[in-house]
Amino acid sequence: MSGDDTWLYGASASAGSAILTSSAARRHCARVFIPGGGLVLHTEMSVDARGKLVVYVGPMFAGKTTALFRDAAAAPRACIVRPARDTRGPRVAPPPGAEVRVCDSLAAFAADAPPGAVFVDEGFLFDDLVAGADALVARGVDVTVATIQYDFLRRWFENVRELAARPAARVVVVAGTCATPGCGAPSVYTRRTAPAAGRVAIGDFYAPACARCWRAPPE
Numbered sequence: 224m225s226g227d228d229t230w231l232y233g234a235s236a237s238a239g240s241a242i243l244t245s246s247a248a249r250r251h252c253a254r255v256f257i258p259g260g261g262l263v264l265h266t267e268m269s270v271d272a273r274g275k276l277v278v279y280v281g282p283m284f285a286g287k288t289t290a291l292f293r294d295a296a297a298a299p300r301a302c303i304v305r306p307a308r309d310t311r312g313p314r315v316a317p318p319p320g321a322e323v324r325v326c327d328s329l330a331a332f333a334a335d336a337p338p339g340a341v342f343v344d345e346g347f348l349f350d351d352l353v354a355g356a357d358a359l360v361a362r363g364v365d366v367t368v369a370t371i372q373y374d375f376l377r378r379w380f381e382n383v384r385e386l387a388a389r390p391a392a393r394v395v396v397v398a399g400t401c402a403t404p405g406c407g408a409p410s411v412y413t414r415r416t417a418p419a420a421g422r423v424a425i426g427d428f429y430a431p432a433c434a435r436c437w438r439a440p441p442e
């Protein structure tokens with residue numbers, strides 16, 4: 224292990240989670256998980272007039288949207304932004320009082336965003352995720368994004384990779400529980416459990432999987 228790979232464990236942020244500091248955090252998101260909770264990767268924080276950028280990443284069914292909505296509930300003026308491509312809608316109820324917008328383009332939303340913090344769900348489904356988040360942060364808006372980072376073949380979504388690599392981004396890795404019967408290890412990946420067309424198929428085709436249980440989808 225090189226010096227760049229050294230993990231520094233800090234105090235637990237809450238029961239069942241841990242904080243990990245690493246200059247290489249973003250490159251190693253896949254390695255980072257612990258049972259029963261999220262793991263926080265503290266990266267360099269910018270201290271200026273720009274908004275904060277927090278990115279929750281993890282497989283499906285890990286609690287990312289729950290974490291996002293929890294943060295939104297604590298914000299005085301929250302606007303939740305959801306991609307129109309996700310036709311299922313959230314499985315978790317948005318916090319009362321939060322405005323919810325459904326749109327195709329995050330950049331278009333950013334150009335006409337209401338005042339207050341912005342909470343983006345299913346961020347990977349926005350093709351212009353980075354441009355939209357950059358525009359908001361540059362205007363001093365705090366932005367929190369929840370998104371899977373890997374597709375069902377364990378490949379990064381490039382827009383998420385680019386966002387997580389932003390110097391000021393605080394990347395929080397959320398792990399769920401592997402769905403394989405009898406396993407229960409922390410889930411890192413999303414497994415496709417039935418044949419479906421395309422890289423992104425909206426529907427019940429997925430299960431969270433640990434690194435050992437992950438398999439390529441059935442033909």
Ligand SMILES: [Zn+2]
Binds near residue numbers: 402433436
């Ligand atoms: Zn497993």
